[in-house]
Amino acid sequence: MFDDLRDLYQEIILDHGRKPRNFRRLEDADLSARGDNPLCGDRMDLWLKMTPDGRIADAAFQGRGCAISMASASLMTETVKGKSAEQAKALGARFRELAMTGACPDCGDLAEEMERLQPLAGVHEFPSRVKCATLAWHTLNAALEGNKEASSE
Numbered sequence: 001m002f003d004d005l006r007d008l009y010q011e012i013i014l015d016h017g018r019k020p021r022n023f024r025r026l027e028d029a030d031l032s033a034r035g036d037n038p039l040c041g042d043r044m045d046l047w048l049k050m051t052p053d054g055r056i057a058d059a060a061f062q063g064r065g066c067a068i069s070m071a072s073a074s075l076m077t078e079t080v081k082g083k084s085a086e087q088a089k090a091l092g093a094r095f096r097e098l099a100m101t102g103a104c105p106d107c108g109d110l111a112e113e114m115e116r117l118q119p120l121a122g123v124h125e126f127p128s129r130v131k132c133a134t135l136a137w138h139t140l141n142a143a144l145e146g147n148k149e150a151s152s153e
């Protein structure tokens with residue numbers, strides 16, 4: 001059963017890595033940032049369209065990098081739509097914990113969102129890949145805070 005789940009997660013990462021969702025430029029974006037993970041060579045541009053009351057109406061990205069970085073950005077853009085900036089940042093903090101430790105004991109209130117990100121929890125077994133998985137979320141934070149550049153460093 002555990003192996004099946006592992007295979008499923010691997011399949012989700014490969015699928016999102018090959019065919020990232022929301023992989024396009026947002027021409028009328030309100031916020032944007034560029035993310036760079038020099039350790040692996042992952043780079044991405046992220047664009048956000050915000051609603052008047054500060055929610056993420058649309059999120060899209062373009063970039064190149066390893067399957068994990070692209071899959072993570074793809075899943076991130078899917079997960080943060082409809083969220084307020086604060087909710088999105090909280091989700092990012094939880095995701096970083098998940099990616100570093102493989103678990104997030106305090107994630108009960110965000111269980112539904114965290115479940116969508118769960119396929120990436122396995123990166124905690126590969127410390128050099130954690131930055132690949134968290135780059136999209138660093139870039140999201142930078143965009144939400146009005147910074148143009150985000151580095152995994």
Ligand code: ZN
Nearest residue numbers: 040042066132
């Ligand atoms: Zn990478």
